[in-house]
Amino acid sequence: MLGWLRVCAAWGAGGLCCRSSRTMKETLFKGNFWSTDLTSTAGYDSIIQHLNDGRKNCKEFEDFLKERATIEEKYGKELINLTKKKPCGQTELNTLKRALEVFKQQVDGVGQSHIQLAQTLREEARKMEDFREKQKLHRKKMELIMDAIHKNRNLQYKKTVEAKRLYEQRCRDKDEAEQAVHRNANLVTQKQQEKLFVKLAQSKTALEDSDRLYQLNVGALEKIREEWQNEHTKACEFLETQESERINYFRNALWLHLNQLSQECVRSDERYEETRRSLEMCSIEKDIEFFVNFRKTGSVPPAPVVYENYYNTQRNATSARNQAPAPGKGRRGPLPIPASGPGDPDYATIDGYSLIHH
Template sequence: MRETKFRDHFWSTDLTSTVGYDSIIQHLNDGRKNCKEFEDFLKERAIIEEKYGKELINLSKKKPCGQTELNTLKRSLDVFKQQVDNVGQGHIQLAQILREEAKKMEDFREKQKLHRKKIELIMEAIHKNRNLQYKKTMEAKRLYEQRCRDKDEAEQAVHRNANLVTQKQQEKLFLKLAQTKSALEDSDRSYQQSVTTLEKIREEWQKEHIKACEFFETQECERINYFRNALWLHVNQLSQDCVQNDEKYEEIRKSLELCSIEKDIDFFVNLRKTGSLAPAPVVYENYYNTQRNATPVRSPVPVPISRRGPLPTPTSAPGEPDYATVDGYSLIHH
């Protein structure tokens, strides 16, 4: 069980000193700054997570990855790209969660600041009042001590000059002594009143100081507890994200277990096969053997088909060469 208390360890023997109070306030300010730093850390982590998530989504959608694969391996690659996309979505969701946690930390920090401000204003006012009254009391004390010295000097003057001065001078000395006594009594009353007032203010300040210490200690306990829990929650969120990512990767592994080499080979063969007969061997052929064994074959001469009738037999006029026809040809005899 915790025994150390703020109220027992932040005092000073100097009534006007605020060293203990200032030490607590400095520590609380440092704690608030630490909360702000963690808050900024969460925001920066959210930016990183969101950017990473978007990059993964763009990668899964835009970057080719085995796009010409077939059958079961193709299905595994589809699952792979989909799960990468899901992982990216998960990081974007985590970024939003981190921003929400940062906002909660900010709200907690501002709430503590608002509550602290009320106490700080009370303490500032009472410190100011206490120090002002202490200054008045010290001034009253200084005046009182001066009046005491003045009265002592007046008494000494009366005794010292009792038989050396005239009656009139003695009367002046006694008058001055009476005046110093009267001034002393006034300063004494004022001094005592100041001391009484200061004591009341001191008691009030002491009570408020104790209350402030207790309040600040409670706040610091709440802050440490909230900070610790926020950090614990943050780590759990990161762990949960890892678990969820592993579940997505497990879907890829399950898909790969269903990937069949035999099925993919059969699928490709049936889809793209071009024939089961290989080309015949190319054999050596001797040119001369080929020529000897070859039998010439004459192609029949086609009889021209004429649309005209038979030509007339030419006749020779007197003095011209003689014509004759042989097998359909006309000859000229000279």
């Protein structure tokens, strides 16, 4: 139980530890994911890829919980079916019978507990899914802003580069026009010289226009660059916060999962302890006494079987036949002694008839 309390205490301290370290350290993303190339998104892409990997890892853990829940549920149902279908000492009597009944009840309880654990794991998986979807939804808004500003920045950069190219070309055109005027000042006719001056004037006008357009594009690009830089900084801070929350949530979810498994072991051990206590109440003497009283068949053993010599048995049987039958031992009893003597008249009289002739 003390170990269980330490686990709970450590889990609670873990969350505090993460929050305290978060306040001690400033964000690191915004200072380490830049590029000297204005149009590069390498830093931003690297962060996004890392967070996508993190979301994938959360999904894998979520799937792991679901699969573990399926296993726990199957195991729980198998335990329950085992207690219902498989006999286990069904002919035992008295205290041991009660202990076995407790044992099967507790095994059934363990099965029910594993089914409950499966439901808990599915709930935790659902929470992880909700967390992932919530982060994804919040990130989507930020990503839309960043995608739009990246597109606008790159478009303006291309326009600025094109404006610069045109400006530089106009500069070269103006320089060539000036050189042509100076080079041909005394070699051409007045009419040709006027053409050179017109061309020079046109090149100067074109240069001024391209210079003005180039400066406008540079100014616009700078505004967009500043806006992008601010948004990139905000995105880095937002994404770092999301990553910190994800790591903290993932860590705590895994810690909670381990606590749930430990708690399941504790519950199972408590159920097995209930069976052990029931076994402690099992009395060998009482069970034997109960069986004797319940199933006894008699207390008098059979008489010994003695040796009988065949010839002695035959002689004894012959002697018994030659001897007068003992009183009460024959097939019929002895004749009754007449009440009168042979000489008496009643002696020979039967139903009024006399056998003695007078």
